[in-house]
Amino acid sequence: MHSPTGKDVRLPPLAGIQAFEAAARLGSFERASEALCITASAVGKRVVALEAQLGVSLFVRRGRGLDLSLAGKEYLEQVRSALELLSNASLHQRVVRRREPLRIVSTPTFARQILVPHLAGFTERHPDVEIELLLSIPYLEMGPPYADLQIRFGTGSFTGLISQRLTHDPVFPVCSPAYLAAHPGLRSPADIRQATLLRCPLEPWRPWLMAAGVNDSSEPEGGVRMFDLGMMLEAARAGMGVGLARDCLVRQWLDEGKLVRLFDITVPSTSDYYLCRDASQPFDEVVDLFATWLTALTRNGQTSTY
Structure with missing residues (x-):
């Protein structure tokens, strides 16, 4: 030497x-x-x-x-x-080589149905990033006071935030196979008023009812009202009635036969999932890594590969 x-x-x-x-x-x-x-x-x-x-x-x-x-x-x-x-x-x-913290605030349904099932794909590639995942409540606009990234549900216009749309799925009705078997009269969209329509203010029925040409297109009344998309979809899976769904949230349940789709009519969603960050936040390499990964994941998800 x-x-x-x-x-x-x-x-x-x-x-x-x-x-x-x-x-x-x-x-x-x-x-x-x-x-x-x-x-x-x-x-x-x-x-x-x-x-x-x-x-x-x-x-x-x-x-x-x-x-x-x-x-x-x-x-x-x-x-x-x-x-x-x-x-x-x-x-x-x-x-x-200390671990890099990354705080993410997500809606419960997105976290449960999309983020958590695929999170290992990010953590395996970036083991030095320590993710802290917290939940917010979209309808009540409640969430932790600070986050590096937020996953929000809405129209994309959020005060003080830079937003990037993650999903853009049409909406359609679903129910469990058992519920459909117990209600054989659901043969056409006009019959849907015979069913129990599960209610969630985040996914209103009126746009779909109007697109389907149902005479009474008013929002359903009575029954349990749920303020979380995931709870409403769980209720549909449990056979409580018919709920409105989007592909990114129910694709696996449809493939497994736990839910079935009713009719071929879809309507554009009035709200979507967005990845948001504080407009005043400086560039952060770890934040950018996660944003790039999640954007790629959801982009692929639009071809039903969530």
Whole structure:
């Protein structure tokens, strides 16, 4: 090995240096072997090899005990300084590689149906990012006071936020196979008023009823009113009635046969999911990494691959 100055430099093996330092500190090869978890013979061989490379005797042997030679005393001072520097450098590297926090606030349904099932795809690629996932309530506009990123449901116009649309799915009615079997009269859109229409203010019925040409296109009355899309879809899956759904939220349940789609009529959604960040927030590499990943995930999801 050559140094930058062109001199021939052969560095002693670290194992030999550690064996020498332990033997000098503890006074025998036996005690050094216990500290290093190797045999006393291995300690002795490493020290002998180190002495041969340096061309000096580091110890004066006296039975089972050891005394440092003059050269050994000088070398020990140098070795301890070098080992301390190496130790400090390792500690410094561990500090530099600290985990990067990322706080995300999401609506419950998006978190449960889309984000959490795929989150491992991000964390496996970026293990140093520590994600903190919190929930908000869209209808009540309630959420934690601060987040690096927000996933919100609405029209995309959010005060003080830069928003990017993640989903854009049409809306259609669904119910459970058991509910459909118990209501054989649901043969056409005009028959839907015979069913129990599950209500959620985030997914109003009026646009779909008008598109389907149903005479009474007013919002349904009576029954349980739910303020979360996920709860409403769970109610549909449990056989409580017919709910309005979008592909990104129910694709898996449709594929598994837990929900069935009624009729071929769809209407554009009045609200979608948006990825938002504070307009005053400076650029952050970790935030940008997650935003890029989530955007790609939901873009693929529009081809039913959530």
